[in-house]
Amino acid sequence: MTAPFPTPKTDESQRLLSPEELEAALRDIGARRYHNLHPFHRLLHDGKLNKDQVRAWALNRYYYQAMIPVKDAAVLARMTDASLRRVWRQRIVDHDGDAPGDGGIERWLKLAEGVGFRRDYVESTQGILSATRFSVDAYVHFVKERSLLEAIASSLTEMFSPTIISERVAGMLKNYDFITKDTLAYFDKRLTQAPRDADFAIAYVKQHATTPELQRQAMDALTFKCNVLWTQLDALYFSYVAPGMTPPDAWIPGTGLVAEVAQAVGTGTIRSGDVPRLPRGVRLRHDEVRGQHVLLAPERTFDLDANAVAVLSLVDGQRSVRDIAGKLAETFAADRDVIEVDVLAMLNDLATKRVLER
Amino acid sequence: MTAPFPTPKTDESQRLLSPEELEAALRDIGARRYHNLHPFHRLLHDGKLNKDQVRAWALNRYYYQAMIPVKDAAVLARMTDASLRRVWRQRIVDHDGDAPGDGGIERWLKLAEGVGFRRDYVESTQGILSATRFSVDAYVHFVKERSLLEAIASSLTEMFSPTIISERVAGMLKNYDFITKDTLAYFDKRLTQAPRDADFAIAYVKQHATTPELQRQAMDALTFKCNVLWTQLDALYFSYVAPGMTPPDAWIPGTGLVAEVAQAVGTGTIRSGDVPRLPRGVRLRHDEVRGQHVLLAPERTFDLDANAVAVLSLVDGQRSVRDIAGKLAETFAADRDVIEVDVLAMLNDLATKRVLER
Numbered sequence: 001m002t003a004p005f006p007t008p009k010t011d012e013s014q015r016l017l018s019p020e021e022l023e024a025a026l027r028d029i030g031a032r033r034y035h036n037l038h039p040f041h042r043l044l045h046d047g048k049l050n051k052d053q054v055r056a057w058a059l060n061r062y063y064y065q066a067m068i069p070v071k072d073a074a075v076l077a078r079m080t081d082a083s084l085r086r087v088w089r090q091r092i093v094d095h096d097g098d099a100p101g102d103g104g105i106e107r108w109l110k111l112a113e114g115v116g117f118r119r120d121y122v123e124s125t126q127g128i129l130s131a132t133r134f135s136v137d138a139y140v141h142f143v144k145e146r147s148l149l150e151a152i153a154s155s156l157t158e159m160f161s162p163t164i165i166s167e168r169v170a171g172m173l174k175n176y177d178f179i180t181k182d183t184l185a186y187f188d189k190r191l192t193q194a195p196r197d198a199d200f201a202i203a204y205v206k207q208h209a210t211t212p213e214l215q216r217q218a219m220d221a222l223t224f225k226c227n228v229l230w231t232q233l234d235a236l237y238f239s240y241v242a243p244g245m246t247p248p249d250a251w252i253p254g255t256g257l258v259a260e261v262a263q264a265v266g267t268g269t270i271r272s273g274d275v276p277r278l279p280r281g282v283r284l285r286h287d288e289v290r291g292q293h294v295l296l297a298p299e300r301t302f303d304l305d306a307n308a309v310a311v312l313s314l315v316d317g318q319r320s321v322r323d324i325a326g327k328l329a330e331t332f333a334a335d336r337d338v339i340e341v342d343v344l345a346m347l348n349d350l351a352t353k354r355v356l357e358r
Numbered sequence: 359m360t361a362p363f364p365t366p367k368t369d370e371s372q373r374l375l376s377p378e379e380l381e382a383a384l385r386d387i388g389a390r391r392y393h394n395l396h397p398f399h400r401l402l403h404d405g406k407l408n409k410d411q412v413r414a415w416a417l418n419r420y421y422y423q424a425m426i427p428v429k430d431a432a433v434l435a436r437m438t439d440a441s442l443r444r445v446w447r448q449r450i451v452d453h454d455g456d457a458p459g460d461g462g463i464e465r466w467l468k469l470a471e472g473v474g475f476r477r478d479y480v481e482s483t484q485g486i487l488s489a490t491r492f493s494v495d496a497y498v499h500f501v502k503e504r505s506l507l508e509a510i511a512s513s514l515t516e517m518f519s520p521t522i523i524s525e526r527v528a529g530m531l532k533n534y535d536f537i538t539k540d541t542l543a544y545f546d547k548r549l550t551q552a553p554r555d556a557d558f559a560i561a562y563v564k565q566h567a568t569t570p571e572l573q574r575q576a577m578d579a580l581t582f583k584c585n586v587l588w589t590q591l592d593a594l595y596f597s598y599v600a601p602g603m604t605p606p607d608a609w610i611p612g613t614g615l616v617a618e619v620a621q622a623v624g625t626g627t628i629r630s631g632d633v634p635r636l637p638r639g640v641r642l643r644h645d646e647v648r649g650q651h652v653l654l655a656p657e658r659t660f661d662l663d664a665n666a667v668a669v670l671s672l673v674d675g676q677r678s679v680r681d682i683a684g685k686l687a688e689t690f691a692a693d694r695d696v697i698e699v700d701v702l703a704m705l706n707d708l709a710t711k712r713v714l715e716r
Binding site for chain 2: 226245
């Protein structure tokens with residue numbers, strides 16, 4: 001992706017914008033830079049990720065959720081006006097809740113548990129990517145070190161979140177059989193909380209960004225925050241989609257899961273560079289009577305659709321998943337990376353059923 | 359790369375190590391986690407990157423270099439002992455020099471200029487990846503927020519730098535015709551400075567990490583610093599090698615260069631997703647008399663080696679660079695990503711000679 005977003009013209013930055021123009025300029029930053037545009041989110045929402053890739057997202061995003069009240073407490077500590085603090089403190093209440101088992105962080109933990117994680121593993125944050133930690137920490141440091149205007153402006157990504165949340169909840173419920181409405185309860189609350197918070201923040205910024213320089217600072221703060229969200233998805237894509245180079249100590253599929261889930265995944269977690277093969281006793285056969293391909297396993301038979309046949313006929317114990325995706329990309333004149341995601345999902349599904357191994 | 363580094367055993371962390379065991383444990387972290395092991399460095403040192411990928415490295419790494427004295431000043435500000443400060447301040451002198459035009463930052467700017475950048479563009483840091491900024495800033499914040507022992511221990515990656523520097527300088531001089539000994543002058547100085555600094559730091563850590571908990575903190579600090587270096591290379595790889603998804607506002611080849619270099623590159627900068635083609639009037643021909651393939655351009659002829667012929671015979675104005683690399687990877691049963699780097703280097707070289715375009 002080569003710079004799909006043109007940068008704002010510098011001459012524009014010299015002129016004092018009206019409050020409405022400033023809001024339009026801020027919304028324009030979101031339209032060009034908000035992470036709903038990131039390829040990882042497109043894969044997530046379209047059902048193109050396998051369960052482990054969704055897990056990686058849930059696990060890493062937990063750190064962001066857990067640090068949001070820390071960030072908001074740092075903003076609160078910048079506010080010398082009780083009327084401001086009375087409004088802003090609600091954000092901390094929303095995330096921390098009024099009692100154990102309540103609040104946004106708790107709901108995100110439920111999401112992570114819903115995709116199979118052990119709660120203690122998620123809370124330890126030991127498996128998150130360093131890039132996640134550095135990005136989120138950059139946000140916390142930003143609100144401590146910059147002006148209150150910039151701290152508040154950096155929260156304005158919430159103006160754009162209702163759209164992505166609706167898209168995400170609908171897409172994930174439709175596309176993943178392991179996602180339930182309960183698992184996504186976090187987002188229900190955010191649909192009302194985020195607009196309320198965003199309304200306050202945009203009003204504050206419009207009122208206080210009264211010079212071209214302050215308006216530029218507000219826009220830069222929002223751009224910075226978009227980068228905080230974007231770099232987290234870059235790192236997830238790099239580590240768990242393509243090229244799939246997971247950094248040392250980051251989460252590896254199969255770890256941190258509740259026992260029964262970990263066992264079901266077993267040794268079946270297949271990644272881009274792995275060479276998949278049929279286990280001893282499993283064969284791809286054409287059933288002449290029924291006129292379709294099946295996978296024959298001891299005491300079990302699996303019907304295969306055309307896509308599965310195309311993939312499995314390339315599983316020869318020599319080719320890696322990447323090679324197989326490359327072959328298919330050529331045959332079907334499609335993008336290799338997109339195909340690889342589908343192939344990985346399919347192979348991992350078969351591995352879970354113990355009719356494929358690496 | 360799936361976790362090539364086993365994590366240290368937890369029971370080991372309970373026992374007080376002797377100073378020699380502690381040093382061995384710290385060196386072991388480097389042996390498993392230092393960024394000489396990162397695939398991006400292997401490509402860099404083996405001459406597998408094209409000029410623009412080397413530029414991306416030089417540009418981003420500038421931010422790290424520029425922030426090192428800021429980091430060291432923050433460490434200095436933690437030291438209440440003049441004898442410690444007298445030693446540590448030398449690091450700031452080394453990087454900032456005694457006069458304009460002197461010091462490590464200046465030598466890194468010369469390196470960046472040596473690969474074609476405008477000095478003001480590099481100094482602005484406007485083209486660096488957000489992941490670079492967040493990683494480097496994480497280092498600065500770490501030494502401000504953690505104990506002095508942890509701050510000093512985090513600098514211990516310098517124990518491992520002489521090896522990587524020797525390897526890098528030899529590899530880059532041998533493999534890149536655009537790299538000269540002058541360009542790499544930064545590293546000459548570091549060959550003597552880094553061991554001196556590392557000797558002091560390891561002695562301090564061995565003396566002051568006197569409980570299992572403090573020893574664990576020192577090891578974690580060094581691991582953290584390895585992550586700071588590693589995530590920077592992850593981001594470079596993601597943005598400029600594969601999948602080549604450059605984030606918004608990050609440097610794009612052809613920008614920030616001195617005029618004549620930018621002109622020489624012209625429109626010739628070809629990236630993974632681009633579809634290369636021969637410009638009007640340029641043809642691939644087999645010279646029957648000389649028994650070899652040539653590229654015929656108006657008033658010029660280029661002899662082609664077997665690799666160039668293999669690549670150019672796949673340039674049809676339809677296939678992207680990625681497609682071409684995929685085809686070749688299949689033909690030669692090699693890794694597509696590795697081949698793609700070679701193909702990009704070759705195509706960009708031809709583009710610079712104006713016998714290829716996109």
